[in-house]
Amino acid sequence: TEVSVGYGYEIFHGIQVGGNLKYIQGQVSQTGIMILSDNENVSKAITDSLKDTKTTHQIGLDLGALIDVSKVAGQEIFLNPKFGITARNVNNPYFDRPNKPLDPKYEKIRWNQDRYYLGNQLRAGIAVNPVKKLTIACDFDLMENKTFVKDFNSQEISVGAEYLLLNKKSFCLPLRAGINKNIVSEKSQI
Numbered sequence: 001t002e003v004s005v006g007y008g009y010e011i012f013h014g015i016q017v018g019g020n021l022k023y024i025q026g027q028v029s030q031t032g033i034m035i036l037s038d039n040e041n042v043s044k045a046i047t048d049s050l051k052d053t054k055t056t057h058q059i060g061l062d063l064g065a066l067i068d069v070s071k072v073a074g075q076e077i078f079l080n081p082k083f084g085i086t087a088r089n090v091n092n093p094y095f096d097r098p099n100k101p102l103d104p105k106y107e108k109i110r111w112n113q114d115r116y117y118l119g120n121q122l123r124a125g126i127a128v129n130p131v132k133k134l135t136i137a138c139d140f141d142l143m144e145n146k147t148f149v150k151d152f153n154s155q156e157i158s159v160g161a162e163y164l165l166l167n168k169k170s171f172c173l174p175l176r177a178g179i180n181k182n183i184v185s186e187k188s189q190i
Helices: 042-051 069-073
Strands: 002-012 015-028 054-069 080-086 119-131 132-143 156-167 172-182
Touching: 002 054, 054 069
Parallel strands: none
Antiparallel strands: 002 015, 015 054, 054 080, 080 119, 119 132, 132 156, 156 172
16 A cells, blocks of 8 residues: 655756655465475465565655656747656665464475565666657666565656547547567567
8 A cells, every 4th residue: 555745847958856654554465385295285275375474664755756858948849859767666675574474384385584675776767759739758777676576676667658539628538559578578469
């Protein structure tokens, strides 16, 4: 669960900075089974793990900046480019894992007792407007990010477009499409 408050400010004509302060409640469960054992019940192991969870409360911090090239230059620049960068989880919030159950069936199972860190993320992007209601954007991770799956990292590149079908003060209806690719995994699909 995450509740956040954000604030942005234009520090110079065309240069904006912002931040996001997050209250995060994370709940972690964990289990293990002996694969070659005849008396293991995977469904029961999962059900039991959900009864023994550990809840952690953390504060998270995100920061970002945006440069609107046309505003900085004081004149319209071809395609009206904008560059941005965001840093997520700057303070590296974490979640504690539950203790290993005392049940003897867990005796031979390795138990991960390390904290689960959300990890820092750094992402940059560019957006252009070839026509008035159309925005085309590309953004990418500047570093590899750890995932829930051990030894499987992600570093994504994304491309997308948005066309404003309606853009009124009281109602906006965008049409969006995009694709992304994990560039550090050979098994990742577009």
